[in-house]
Amino acid sequence: MDDLEKKVVDLIAEVLVDVNKENIQMNSKIVEDLGAESLDIYDMIALLEDEFGLEITDEEVEKIQTVQDVADFIKEHHKAS
Amino acid sequence: MQHRVAVTGMGMVTCLGSGVKANWEAVTTGRSGIGPITFFNSERFATRIAGEVKGNFDPEGYIPAKELRRMDRYQHFALVAAGEAIKDSGIKFPPEDPWRCGVVVGSGIGGLASIENGHNMLLQNGPKRVPPLMIPMVVINLVPGILSIKYGFKGPNFGVVNACTSGSSAIGEAYRLVREGRADLVLAGGTEAVVTPLGIAAFNALRALSTRNDAPEKASRPFDADRNGFVISEGAGMMVLESYTHALARGAVIHGEIVGYGATDDAFHFVMPDPEGEGAYRSMKLAVEDAGISPGEIGYINAHGTSTELNDKMETSAIKRLMGPDHERKVAISSTKSMTGHLIGAAGAVEAIYSLMAIKTGIIPPTVNLETPDPDCDLDYTPNKAAVRDVEYAMSNSFAFGGQNASLVLKRYSENGKGAHRS
Numbered sequence: 001m002d003d004l005e006k007k008v009v010d011l012i013a014e015v016l017v018d019v020n021k022e023n024i025q026m027n028s029k030i031v032e033d034l035g036a037e038s039l040d041i042y043d044m045i046a047l048l049e050d051e052f053g054l055e056i057t058d059e060e061v062e063k064i065q066t067v068q069d070v071a072d073f074i075k076e077h078h079k080a081s
Numbered sequence: 082m083q084h085r086v087a088v089t090g091m092g093m094v095t096c097l098g099s100g101v102k103a104n105w106e107a108v109t110t111g112r113s114g115i116g117p118i119t120f121f122n123s124e125r126f127a128t129r130i131a132g133e134v135k136g137n138f139d140p141e142g143y144i145p146a147k148e149l150r151r152m153d154r155y156q157h158f159a160l161v162a163a164g165e166a167i168k169d170s171g172i173k174f175p176p177e178d179p180w181r182c183g184v185v186v187g188s189g190i191g192g193l194a195s196i197e198n199g200h201n202m203l204l205q206n207g208p209k210r211v212p213p214l215m216i217p218m219v220v221i222n223l224v225p226g227i228l229s230i231k232y233g234f235k236g237p238n239f240g241v242v243n244a245c246t247s248g249s250s251a252i253g254e255a256y257r258l259v260r261e262g263r264a265d266l267v268l269a270g271g272t273e274a275v276v277t278p279l280g281i282a283a284f285n286a287l288r289a290l291s292t293r294n295d296a297p298e299k300a301s302r303p304f305d306a307d308r309n310g311f312v313i314s315e316g317a318g319m320m321v322l323e324s325y326t327h328a329l330a331r332g333a334v335i336h337g338e339i340v341g342y343g344a345t346d347d348a349f350h351f352v353m354p355d356p357e358g359e360g361a362y363r364s365m366k367l368a369v370e371d372a373g374i375s376p377g378e379i380g381y382i383n384a385h386g387t388s389t390e391l392n393d394k395m396e397t398s399a400i401k402r403l404m405g406p407d408h409e410r411k412v413a414i415s416s417t418k419s420m421t422g423h424l425i426g427a428a429g430a431v432e433a434i435y436s437l438m439a440i441k442t443g444i445i446p447p448t449v450n451l452e453t454p455d456p457d458c459d460l461d462y463t464p465n466k467a468a469v470r471d472v473e474y475a476m477s478n479s480f481a482f483g484g485q486n487a488s489l490v491l492k493r494y495s496e497n498g499k500g501a502h503r504s
Contacts, residue, residue: 042213
């Protein structure tokens with residue numbers, strides 16, 4: 001895991017406090033594996049947007065499934081900006 | 082059929098500490114919890130003092146980790162006070178009949194800090210940055226909602242919004258639910274957390290708060306001629322109310338009973354009390370009548386006693402009218418707000434607990450800072466030192482901006498006590 005990926009895991013763990021952080025893998029599916037509900041996702045998006053200074057539209061959220069997807073999205077949009 | 086209403090659980094968090102025990106030690110020794118504001122830089126504010134809840138106020142861990150970020154401070158306080166009250170009640174989970182267990186919680190303003198934060202985000206970063214959980218953090222009925230989820234109570238459930246009377250109104254309405262047989266058990270109380278920049282600025286704009294910034298512990302001085310406004314504070318108080326038969330059946334420890342509740346409105350002015358005290362008097366009178374006793378049987382009154390001239394004079398004259406010349410100087414009165422400050426929507430709940438503790442322990446907490454009595458306030462306010470007194474009935478008063486008045490009558494528990502006319 002690189003620094004950005006670690007940061008993403010930290011932020012997800014902050015929202016999903018019931019999930020043991022060691023169980024959050026890059027290939028974990030956020031809903032199926034980690035048990036996030038819709039409110040958790042909105043909460044997560046708000047945190048990620050604040051942390052990385054970007055905007056994630058609802059359409060883009062639909063495409064994100066795994067922790068890796070989140071990290072990739074941020075890397076891509078970080079570069080672009 | 083009317084049921085006797087037992088108090089089987091109590092919990093609180095105030096600027097004096099977490100838990101009924103710590104609070105009772107503090108108020109009976111006359112300790113003030115008021116200090117300089119530390120939550121934000123109050124340099125430019127007329128008032129720079131408050132009763133802040135400091136440090137770790139949840140030593141028992143009643144707030145689930147996930148809820149720390151997702152709830153406002155006033156919701157945290159409610160969880161902590163409710164946790165203590167429920168633990169104290171010894172009720173087993175899951176409840177036997179969840180549909181017969183309710184929750185009623187009052188708050189004056191709700192999640193003010195979350196409104197301020199959300200508004201800041203809106204102005205600074207735009208509408209998309211407003212926190213997704215702001216609404217559930219703000220609205221008051223989420224408190225009884227959260228508690229119903231936590232404890233599985235599926236019966237009557239609502240919030241009460243009655244400014245400084247919210248806590249008393251919540252306990253009073255919960256008492257009625259149990260008395261009338263609409264619930265067997267109700268978790269009831271009040272919670273508030275408005276020591277925030279906007280909260281202090283707004284109460285300052287109304288010229289309601291004391292500005293005795295150089296002597297915080299001396300600032301809340303009910304019935305004293307040198308008072309100059311109330312001192313705002315924060316926290317929560319919760320009680321478990323239960324029908325007597327339900328409490329007996331499960332072998333619960335009964336702390337005392339609630340036997341009377343009166344509620345009126347002044348219909349006078351939106352923030353000033355009616356100086357004639359008609360509404361306050363009627364509220365107390367209704368509560369005493371509801372209890373089926375005469376006013377002279379009240380041994381202790383926990384006054385609303387805000388440390389504002391209007392309230393203190395009005396409340397004094399209303400108490401005189403209620404008690405009559407034979408009893409007005411015999412009843413022990415005190416304002417615990419002299420030590421806790423004014424917890425707004427939590428005040429009535431916290432003070433109902435202090436009233437019951439006075440009955441249980443035979444100790445009347447003092448009104449501290451009563452050094453130069455206001456000549457118009459000439460009753461026994463238990464000045465500066467706790468008193469020892471055998472009390473069978475106590476009354477707790479709350480009066481609000483908006484003119485709402487509520488009075489509760491609490492009674493010492495005895496198996497064959499009066500009030501047996503209610504089985």
